[in-house]
Amino acid sequence: MPFLWNSSHIKILAKELYIFSGLGADERVFHRLDFTGFAPNFIKWNIPHKNENIQDYASRLISQIKSENPVLIGLSFGGMMAIEIAKQIKTEKVILIASAKTRSEIPFYFRLAGRMGIHKLVPVQAYKRPHILAPWIFGSNSIDENQLLKQILLDTDPLFLKWAIHQVVTWRNQTILENIFHIHGSHDKLLPLRYVKSNIIIPEGGHLITLNKFEDINRILKEEI
Numbered sequence: 001m002p003f004l005w006n007s008s009h010i011k012i013l014a015k016e017l018y019i020f021s022g023l024g025a026d027e028r029v030f031h032r033l034d035f036t037g038f039a040p041n042f043i044k045w046n047i048p049h050k051n052e053n054i055q056d057y058a059s060r061l062i063s064q065i066k067s068e069n070p071v072l073i074g075l076s077f078g079g080m081m082a083i084e085i086a087k088q089i090k091t092e093k094v095i096l097i098a099s100a101k102t103r104s105e106i107p108f109y110f111r112l113a114g115r116m117g118i119h120k121l122v123p124v125q126a127y128k129r130p131h132i133l134a135p136w137i138f139g140s141n142s143i144d145e146n147q148l149l150k151q152i153l154l155d156t157d158p159l160f161l162k163w164a165i166h167q168v169v170t171w172r173n174q175t176i177l178e179n180i181f182h183i184h185g186s187h188d189k190l191l192p193l194r195y196v197k198s199n200i201i202i203p204e205g206g207h208l209i210t211l212n213k214f215e216d217i218n219r220i221l222k223e224e225i
Contacts, residue, residue, distance in 0.1 A: 007161070014039040014068040015225065020078025022098075023044075023164050026154050029075060032214035038225065041065075042076075048163040054171065058084035065089070071225055074099055075210055076165055076190070086177055095224060096182045097217065098191060098207050102174050105196045114169030137189050139206015181224050183217065186207045 017040045021029050028040040043064050048057055048072025058081055065085070072083035072094045079099025086094045098107050113119050139148050184191075185196035193201065200220060205213045 016070060017225070018043060018065050018070050018072050018082075020072070020074040022076030022078055022081050023161060023168075025078075028152065029150060029208065031182055031208050032211055033221070034218045037103070041102060043081075044144075047157065047159060051125060052163070054084050054167045055088075057081075057167075059088060060071070061085060062089060065125075066081050071095070072096065074219075076207065079170060079206060080168070080171060080173070083175075083177065083180070085176055086179075087123075087212075091177075091179060093225070094177055094180045095221070096180065096184075097186065098185060098188055098205075098209055099179060099182070099214055100171075100191055100196065101176060101182060103172050104174075105191070106168065107192060107195050108168045114166070119169050138208050139185065139187060139189065140208055141206075141212045145208065147178070148211070181222055183209070185213065 015038050017035065017038050019027070019030060019040055020043050021027065026044075030040075031041070041064070043061055044061055046057070061081065064083055064204050069090050069092045072082040072086060074080070074094070075097045077097050079094075079096035079101075082094050082096070083101065085091075103111070138149055140146050181200075182196070182198040183200050183202065184193055184196050185202045185207065186193055187204055188196075188207050188209075190207045202209050202213045202216050205216070210217055
């Protein structure tokens, strides 16, 4: 007897997305984004090994990616990490949000600090301590966003933060992926737009555009994924 298929036998699998947050942050920075119709997977930051480089660290994160030819989405430092992973595995698309594609898109003063080792002289607790200028630097626009930013800084593992800052200011990537799509805010103060070549610019968007420009980000993601 032939097997008769009906709609109850058909399972529609949502496309898997692998999402990388920024320096020490987690999925809280994406809580306003709408991933309806997709299966979002938020990559967990591992504690880096002593003297581990960004390429080896990316290799360890690959174990969290279960799909073939995945879509990677990275915010800030998470975008840099997504690029390092995409250099090691085949990907469908890499979407950067408020990030950098290559070394040349990291502001020269950060790269200079990396060459001179200035960042190593700053106590890691100074980066974690909530600062009066943090909302301005990160572009948080409300009491709720300021509180979330403060909590993220307090929750960040100091060992990871120190390691990640070193990776940012000494990043040497010059490989430009063909399947990359870059979203950037016009008012980003951490990674200013004048150093970045993005596919689309969010007007008046700061560094935390996943929070205060989420409607624009939602629309763009649905068009691009």
